[in-house]
Amino acid sequence: QVQLQESGPGLVKPSETLSLTCNVSGDSISSFYWSWIRQPPGKGLEFIGFISYTGSTNYNPSLYSRVTISIDMSKNQFSLKLRSVTAADTAVYYCTRVGGSGYFYWGQGTLVTVSS
Amino acid sequence: EIVLAQSPGTLSLSPGERATLSCRASQSVKTNYLAWYQQKPGQAPRLLIYDTSRRAAGIPDRFSGSGSGTDFTLTISRLEPGDFAVYYCQQYVSSPLTFGGGTRVEI
Numbered sequence: 001q002v003q004l005q006e007s008g009p010g011l012v013k014p015s016e017t018l019s020l021t022c023n024v025s026g027d028s029i030s031s032f033y034w035s036w037i038r039q040p041p042g043k044g045l046e047f048i049g050f051i052s053y054t055g056s057t058n059y060n061p062s063l064y065s066r067v068t069i070s071i072d073m074s075k076n077q078f079s080l081k082l083r084s085v086t087a088a089d090t091a092v093y094y095c096t097r098v099g100g101s102g103y104f105y106w107g108q109g110t111l112v113t114v115s116s
Numbered sequence: 117e118i119v120l121a122q123s124p125g126t127l128s129l130s131p132g133e134r135a136t137l138s139c140r141a142s143q144s145v146k147t148n149y150l151a152w153y154q155q156k157p158g159q160a161p162r163l164l165i166y167d168t169s170r171r172a173a174g175i176p177d178r179f180s181g182s183g184s185g186t187d188f189t190l191t192i193s194r195l196e197p198g199d200f201a202v203y204y205c206q207q208y209v210s211s212p213l214t215f216g217g218g219t220r221v222e223i
């Protein structure tokens with residue numbers, strides 16, 4: 001059974017870059033698609049984007065200009081970078097494995113706060 | 117973008133009762149690519165249903181999904197104490213993948 005663990009700074013300053021990594025265990029990262037989803041405190045879920053094992057990506061148009069998702073097969077990890085963050089980017093960030101044609105199996109999530 | 121509207125916003129029920137949650141899409145969700153998730157406070161969402169009606173591994177059969185086109189339903193046949201949570205629907209027929217705003221099932 002796949003296990004997903006997010007890691008990265010819990011506090012990021014406005015205008016800087018949010019960087020998170022998801023460590024995948026129990027599955028080969030080369031077998032599936034992987035994604036990032038976020039949830040602002042007390043609010044709903046927002047799809048950020050996904051990456052395939054070949055490195056092809058699909059981003060939410062609302063974040064497209066600021067997001068990069070990458071994959072490191074040698075480490076069985078994938079990563080998220082979100083540039084020029086503001087307080088509106090404060091959220092719990094989840095890494096997920098994409099199942100079938102696009103549903104999700106979730107990591108435990110990590111809270112990232114944007115504040116000076 | 118497909119917008120998903122969930123109703124009601126909050127459902128107040130008692131253990132043993134039946135819960136019926138609705139998810140309405142702004143466009144047809146062809147191929148029935150719709151999933152349901154359960155989220156408890158402080159926890160990540162958990163996949164319950166995918167492809168409209170297929171239960172994920174380990175999900176009890178009191179959870180069932182149905183629907184087609186633009187109207188989908190999650191039914192919990194007999195609520196147990198651990199079922200009180202927020203439920204989200206999600207479509208994966210077109211990009212960007214989108215979620216509904218959630219239904220809170222409370223005691």
